[in-house]
Amino acid sequence: MGFPATIRDDFPILRVRVNGKPLVYLDSAATSQKPRQVIDALVRYYEEYNANVHRGVYSIAERATAEYEAARAKVARFLGAAGPEELLFTRNVTEALNLVAFAWGRSHVGPGDEILVTEMEHHSNLVPWQMLAQACGARLRSIPFDDRGRLILDDLDRLLTDRTRIVALVHVSNTFGTVNPVAEIASAAHARGAVVVVDGAQSTPHRPVDVGALGADFFGFTGHKMLGPMGIGGLWGRRALLEEMSPFLGGGEMISDVWMDHATWNELPWKFEAGTPNVGDAIALGAAVDYLERLGMEAVAAHEREITAYAMGRLGEIPGLRILGPAVGAERGGVVAFSIDGVHPHDIAQVLDTEGVCVRAGHHCTKPLHRKLGIGASARASFYVYTTTAEIDVLTRALLKTRELFSVAG
Amino acid sequence: MSLDDLYRDVILDHYSHPRNKGTLDPADVVREGANPLCGDEIRLFLTVRDGVVTDVRFDGRGCSISQASASMMTERIKGQPVAEAERLIAAFKAMMHGEPPAEALGDLEALQGVRKFPVRVKCATLGWVTLEGALAEVGNR
Numbered sequence: 001m002g003f004p005a006t007i008r009d010d011f012p013i014l015r016v017r018v019n020g021k022p023l024v025y026l027d028s029a030a031t032s033q034k035p036r037q038v039i040d041a042l043v044r045y046y047e048e049y050n051a052n053v054h055r056g057v058y059s060i061a062e063r064a065t066a067e068y069e070a071a072r073a074k075v076a077r078f079l080g081a082a083g084p085e086e087l088l089f090t091r092n093v094t095e096a097l098n099l100v101a102f103a104w105g106r107s108h109v110g111p112g113d114e115i116l117v118t119e120m121e122h123h124s125n126l127v128p129w130q131m132l133a134q135a136c137g138a139r140l141r142s143i144p145f146d147d148r149g150r151l152i153l154d155d156l157d158r159l160l161t162d163r164t165r166i167v168a169l170v171h172v173s174n175t176f177g178t179v180n181p182v183a184e185i186a187s188a189a190h191a192r193g194a195v196v197v198v199d200g201a202q203s204t205p206h207r208p209v210d211v212g213a214l215g216a217d218f219f220g221f222t223g224h225k226m227l228g229p230m231g232i233g234g235l236w237g238r239r240a241l242l243e244e245m246s247p248f249l250g251g252g253e254m255i256s257d258v259w260m261d262h263a264t265w266n267e268l269p270w271k272f273e274a275g276t277p278n279v280g281d282a283i284a285l286g287a288a289v290d291y292l293e294r295l296g297m298e299a300v301a302a303h304e305r306e307i308t309a310y311a312m313g314r315l316g317e318i319p320g321l322r323i324l325g326p327a328v329g330a331e332r333g334g335v336v337a338f339s340i341d342g343v344h345p346h347d348i349a350q351v352l353d354t355e356g357v358c359v360r361a362g363h364h365c366t367k368p369l370h371r372k373l374g375i376g377a378s379a380r381a382s383f384y385v386y387t388t389t390a391e392i393d394v395l396t397r398a399l400l401k402t403r404e405l406f407s408v409a410g
Numbered sequence: 411m412s413l414d415d416l417y418r419d420v421i422l423d424h425y426s427h428p429r430n431k432g433t434l435d436p437a438d439v440v441r442e443g444a445n446p447l448c449g450d451e452i453r454l455f456l457t458v459r460d461g462v463v464t465d466v467r468f469d470g471r472g473c474s475i476s477q478a479s480a481s482m483m484t485e486r487i488k489g490q491p492v493a494e495a496e497r498l499i500a501a502f503k504a505m506m507h508g509e510p511p512a513e514a515l516g517d518l519e520a521l522q523g524v525r526k527f528p529v530r531v532k533c534a535t536l537g538w539v540t541l542e543g544a545l546a547e548v549g550n551r
Contacts, residue, residue, distance in 0.1 A: 346448060346473035346533065347417075354413050363449045376449040376471045405417060406425075406474070 002303040008386050010035040021356030024391045029335045029382030031224045041287035045280040068279050071286030078289045080210035085268040088235045093201045094124040096220030096235035101128040103248040111137035114163045118143040120173045123365045125199040149176030149325035164194040171203035175366045176325030177332035186215030208297040228288035232281035249274040304334035307383045314396040334383040343406045345379040355398040415523035425474040430484035432467045439547045443540030450476045454540045458548050480537030
């Protein structure tokens with residue numbers, strides 16, 4: 001079942017002890033741990049060929065440029081892009097989505113137009129659209145979710161109108177774990193002439209992604225959740241849309257020529273990459289893609305299905321514990337958010353920490369979702385390629401201890 | 411770091427059985443406080459007569475530390491002059507920021523253990539910062 005235990009040896013941090021206990025890292029939805037191969041790629045860049053890209057004629061600058069562009073090509077292929085020119089490097093998903101909101105949104109959305117999101121969006125795929133709507137006099141609407149964290153699509157025909165310009169939705173919810181039917185929604189959105197923007201933060205690391213098959217027009221992802229470093233992510237966009245868009249940021253690299261009073265733009269993808277890019281981290285992200293492809297994304301997804309099903313079963317044994325999102329057996333990503341009667345999520349995370357267990361506590365940047373559920377916060381355990389059933393057992397025992405600590409006083 | 415430093419019995423007691431929990435209507439001032447990072451929320455209701463906090467209630471939701479701290483706070487300030495409440499706020503904040511207590515703070519000293527868990531300090535001070543704002547509102551009238 002799952003991956004051989006030897007892949008854990010690739011992750012140096014998994015040998016660390018916390019509070020005298022082995023580290024049980026169950027917060028991969030926040031950020032993944034990094035294998036030696038990724039760390040080495042980053043160090044190799046800085047130790048052997050650190051140079052700025054697209055300008056130097058000397059050897060190490062040529063190598064830096066070649067490796068940077070090779071990383072782009074790898075990521076583009078990984079996502080099913082038509083070509084590397086459709087893949088823009090950004091800092092993270094947040095920057096990718098803001099890029100779309102500014103560079104596409106500001107010139108295509110006007111007064112009275114509509115932007116459709118869902119109620120389960122991460123703030124990064126909600127706030128940029130609120131800002132766009134306010135700036136352009138557009139109206140923000142949302143697709144609701146049901147009590148199991150599934151989108152209610154019955155009214156989609158009513159929510160989508162001829163004024164809908166953008167449909168922005170999360171592929172896999174970072175709180176519920178719901179896998180949204182993006183292709184179905186995209187097809188309905190396209191019938192109304194809207195563009196479809198997908199937040200792929202929690203899907204890209206965990207399952208095979210084909211942006212074409214999804215029916216997306218823009219797709220954002222981040223490197224640090226998929227074994228890569230922080231500070232590198234990207235936006236895939238359909239070539240035709242990227243071609244007609246104006247740049248997001250102005251500066252060096254993104255220009256073709258510059259006069260004192262105007263400038264012309266570089267070709268794709270560099271039109272959207274003003275300033276010196278994050279070369280080392282992009283190259284390390286390429287190494288992360290290599291690592292994931294060696295494992296095989298189908299195998300990654302299968303491992304997570306097993307671990308998640310096991311976790312849902314074990315957590316279900318704990319009295320008073322309520323799991324948010326899809327029920328046992330339903331398709332879901334490798335995240336399990338939960339609450340325990342009478343114990344605040346902060347206190348859960350605090351007690352778990354003394355057992356070496358790392359979980360997230362809070363609103364996971366989905367405040368409107370939590371508000372709708374009538375809770376301020378939840379705890380969340382999330383998994384990845386290195387997660388074992390033994391770690392889930394440690395989590396379960398630690399949760400039972402937490403309950404005991406707080407019910408003693410009650 | 412021991413959990414016992416954080417979850418002292420008196421804290422768990424106030425969490426399970428919060429004092430002065432609820433609302434006041436009418437109140438002279440209603441003040442909301444929140445910790446945007448973690449989503450803890452509190453509402454504080456005060457009545458003030460002739461410079462004395464005659465009644466106080468709080469509601470909201472949050473972790474054991476924020477709720478217990480608010481509960482202990484209401485117990486301490488009820489019936490006290492505003493000046494005394496302000497003095498307590500300063501003493502409590504000083505303690506939470508690592509200064510030795512200038513005076514015996516009684517049960518509130520149980521919250522000293524929170525200092526070893528820096529991200530939780532804001533939980534402990536949420537009620538107090540909210541009270542500080544509420545008293546400033548009263549003072550401005």
